[in-house]
Amino acid sequence: MPKVAYSEDDRERIKTELVTVGLELMAKQGIQHTTVEQIYKKVGISRTFFYSFFATKEDLIVETLYLQQPKIIEQVQRLMADPALSWRNAVKQFLYACCYGEKNGIAVLTIEEQQLIFKRLSKESYQMFRQKQRRLFGEILESFGIKADAARINLFTNLSLAVMVVRRAIPDTLPFFVPEAADETVDFQINAIVDALEKLKTAPAS
Numbered sequence: 001m002p003k004v005a006y007s008e009d010d011r012e013r014i015k016t017e018l019v020t021v022g023l024e025l026m027a028k029q030g031i032q033h034t035t036v037e038q039i040y041k042k043v044g045i046s047r048t049f050f051y052s053f054f055a056t057k058e059d060l061i062v063e064t065l066y067l068q069q070p071k072i073i074e075q076v077q078r079l080m081a082d083p084a085l086s087w088r089n090a091v092k093q094f095l096y097a098c099c100y101g102e103k104n105g106i107a108v109l110t111i112e113e114q115q116l117i118f119k120r121l122s123k124e125s126y127q128m129f130r131q132k133q134r135r136l137f138g139e140i141l142e143s144f145g146i147k148a149d150a151a152r153i154n155l156f157t158n159l160s161l162a163v164m165v166v167r168r169a170i171p172d173t174l175p176f177f178v179p180e181a182a183d184e185t186v187d188f189q190i191n192a193i194v195d196a197l198e199k200l201k202t203a204p205a206s
Contacts, residue, residue: 015053017043023064026107031061058120062129064107069136072098072106076143087201088194091144095160095190099167110168133157146200159196163189 006014021042025034036057040050054060075097079090101108109117121129137157141148167186171179 011053014043014045014049018045018050018053018060019063019067022060023067023107024105026061026064027068027101027105030102031107031109031113036060056120058117061107061109061113061117062121062125065109065129066132068107069132072136073139073143076140080143080145087145088198091194091197092190094140095163095193096186098160099164099186099190101164108164108168111165111173114165141197144197144201146197152200156193156197159193163193 018039022034022039025038025042036050037047039060040047043050054063076094079085079094080087082090085093097104098106098108118126134153134157137160138148138153141152141156146152163186166174166177166189167182170177170182170185177185
């Protein structure tokens with residue numbers, strides 16, 4: 001007989017499990033290819049019960065992105081502390097891991113997903129998202145040994161997301177790009193970003 005009453009602790013546990021499973025699936029097979037049904041079935045609850053936690057799939061996606069932020073910081077710090085890696089190689093490995101997130105357990109939003117989520121977020125939720133995003137990219141810069149002022153965080157955010165989004169967009173969303181050169185394009189962009197970061201590392205913050 002199905003359980004019909006859940007304590008607050010039960011609900012909190014189930015919500016955490018939904019977000020955790022959602023992140024695992026989205027990181028592995030992509031956000032667009034992950035369905036609400038896959039998530040709630042893996043957790044073992046009904047569709048109706050799922051929607052008592054999240055009004056839309058987009059609400060769940062935002063929570064998964066928040067969940068993976070500390071994991072991303074841990075990965076950065078682990079790479080930077082690896083004595084076998086130079087500073088440059090550690091930074092490059094991190095950026096590659098993000099660009100090819102499906103191979104590394106990192107969920108990355110496509111252009112279409114960003115647009116859809118932006119349309120669904122309330123003004124307050126959007127502000128919260130941007131605040132958490134700024135904090136994440138600021139912590140990444142600090143982990144790189146770079147003083148993270150507002151201008152540097154903004155630039156690093158745009159440069160990082162640009163290479164991740166373009167890589168995910170070739171060839172479906174950007175059909176006039178050359179898919180055969182996609183990996184080489186990512187490599188070029190990452191090297192350019194690391195060059196810029198290396199200069200910031202020795203330059204005083206404004």
